Amino acid sequence: MNSVWIFSLPRTCLAHEMAYRECFFLVEGFTDQLFLQHVILPALAGKYDHIEQPRTYQGDRPTDRRGLFRSWSRRGNIYVLADRNPSPCISAAKERLRRGFDNAHVEHCTIIVVPEIEAWYAAGIGSQFCQQHNITIPTDTSHLDKNAFAKLLQKANLSLDLDFRMEILKQYDLMLARTRNASLDYFCQRIGL
DSSP states (O other): OOOOOOOOOOSEETTTTEEOOEEEEEESSHHHHHHIIIIIHHHHTTTSSEEOOOEEOTTSOHHHHHHHHHHHHHHSEEEEEEEOTTSSSHHHHHHHHHHHTTTOOOGGGEEEESSOHHHHHHHTOOHHHHHHHTOOOOSOOTTOOHHHHHHHHHTTTOOOOHHHHHHHHHTOOHHHHHHHOHHHHHHHHHTTO
16 A cells, blocks of 8 residues: 655745745725736736735725735735825825724835826826827826826816726836826835836
8 A cells, every 4th residue: 555645845935945925915996906907916927926816995894804904914915005085195094094904003014096096097108098099198197186087088088987997007108107106106116016
């Protein structure tokens, strides 16, 4: 009778002696989730052993958010994204978020999007896309909220619907976007891009 040994290797890369690295993202809503899936996760490919698909936390109870946060933070790097609006400053936005996570200590891994995720969408629109759609994107999108972006698009008879967001994401220029929005550049630096 042959005996079979079943074992699992520790979660390390033996050849390089590097620890197994996981990355998790908690985001406010669906448009944040789309942005990360189409722009950030492809850029992070190869930097982590496992990257969990971004998960929205809107609609979850604060205690459930806290539990998920604690579970994921034990396993790897976790980043929590939140819009600064309607908070007057980044510190107030972080405090609002902490309360929304049942007082879990999320401050150290929180990224505040200034002012809203739409500013990050707008920041990556290149000149060819602008010419094609007859729109002008400011060189600094840090003050471009959802309403201002929608008004900018309305002038060209466009709307900020899902189809248009997907069109933006297909042609997104992350390098350009980082020069146009300081909070996006900070986020990219924090996650190692």
